[in-house]
């Protein structure tokens with residue numbers, strides 16, 4: 798993850814419940830936005846195993862679990878914790894100001 802790209806509005810901070818992923822689409826890119834005790838994270842909403850929507854899964858200890866086959870990904874790094882996923886998911890920088898969550902998109 799590099800520090801270039803453009804910042805786009807993703808959602809309102811008030812839309813986010815703790816550890817409850819919110820799916821948003823920005824320019825055709827599906828993201829899961831997650832508020833945790835460690836901050837607000839944005840990751841690809843698409844599981845790297847079989848393209849399931851990660852926002853339908855559960856979050857615990859800064860890990861999001863895919864609801865289809867149970868792969869888990871670290872919200873901070875996108876790295877999978879084990880099978881069946883064998884590759885990480887993209888992560889995106891976030892910032893919050895005046896109650897608005899913005900995500901840095903590379904495209």
Ligand code: FES
Pocket residue numbers: 844845846847848849863864865866867868881882
């Ligand atoms: S689709 Fe996510 S673990 Fe299989």
